[in-house]
Amino acid sequence: MDSPQYLFSIRPGLRPSGSYKRKNNMNKRWLFFALISTSVLYLYADMPLPPPADISVYSENKQYIGISYAKKDKTVCYQINGNKRKEIWSIKGWNRSFYISDDGNYLIIGYSGLNLLSRDYKPEWTAISIWCKGKLIRDYQFKDLINDFSKLQETASHYYWGRIIGLNGKILKVNTVETNLLINIENLQIVRE
Numbered sequence: 001m002d003s004p005q006y007l008f009s010i011r012p013g014l015r016p017s018g019s020y021k022r023k024n025n026m027n028k029r030w031l032f033f034a035l036i037s038t039s040v041l042y043l044y045a046d047m048p049l050p051p052p053a054d055i056s057v058y059s060e061n062k063q064y065i066g067i068s069y070a071k072k073d074k075t076v077c078y079q080i081n082g083n084k085r086k087e088i089w090s091i092k093g094w095n096r097s098f099y100i101s102d103d104g105n106y107l108i109i110g111y112s113g114l115n116l117l118s119r120d121y122k123p124e125w126t127a128i129s130i131w132c133k134g135k136l137i138r139d140y141q142f143k144d145l146i147n148d149f150s151k152l153q154e155t156a157s158h159y160y161w162g163r164i165i166g167l168n169g170k171i172l173k174v175n176t177v178e179t180n181l182l183i184n185i186e187n188l189q190i191v192r193e
Contacts, residue, residue: 089134
């Protein structure tokens with residue numbers, strides 16, 4: 001009678017194949033890479049913001065451009081006609097984060113710290129300002145956008161509060177640590193998604 005045949009056999013002195021060791025080492029390498037990448041991104045999120053410089057932002061339809069001049073300390077909205085620009089309004093102050101509406105009437109200014117609040121933040125700080133034809137019409141404070149400040153996400157040296165996603169027509173989309181917000185820049189209503 002023939003001896004039974006098995007799918008595998010274990011012989012004395014055999015060790016797991018080299019492929020097992022390679023897979024195990026690869027898993028360790030990927031884990032190490034993931035940890036390093038996460039650490040770098042975590043630290044990068046807290047890097048200091050660049051110094052003030054001129055910043056240009058087009059309206060979504062590209063018919064208007066806003067330029068925030070660092071040295072002049074003002075922000076100007078221009079209407080674009082071919083290769084020519086015509087100033088339609090301006091405000092005092094340099095801005096790091098802003099949006100221009102498609103009709104050129106509205107300027108939305110975001111918090112200068114972008115998505116990070118310092119550890120000594122105040123809920124009364126201005127998160128978003130809405131201007132119409134060079135006149136301030138509404139400031140939204142962080143307490144208008146966030147109900148529960150215990151949900152702020154701690155970073156290496158700040159708190160992440162959320163970010164402004166962008167302007168689509170007359171709707172400003174904002175993502176906070178709690179929810180998504182839609183702000184109508186004409187009637188100034190906030191809708192929580």
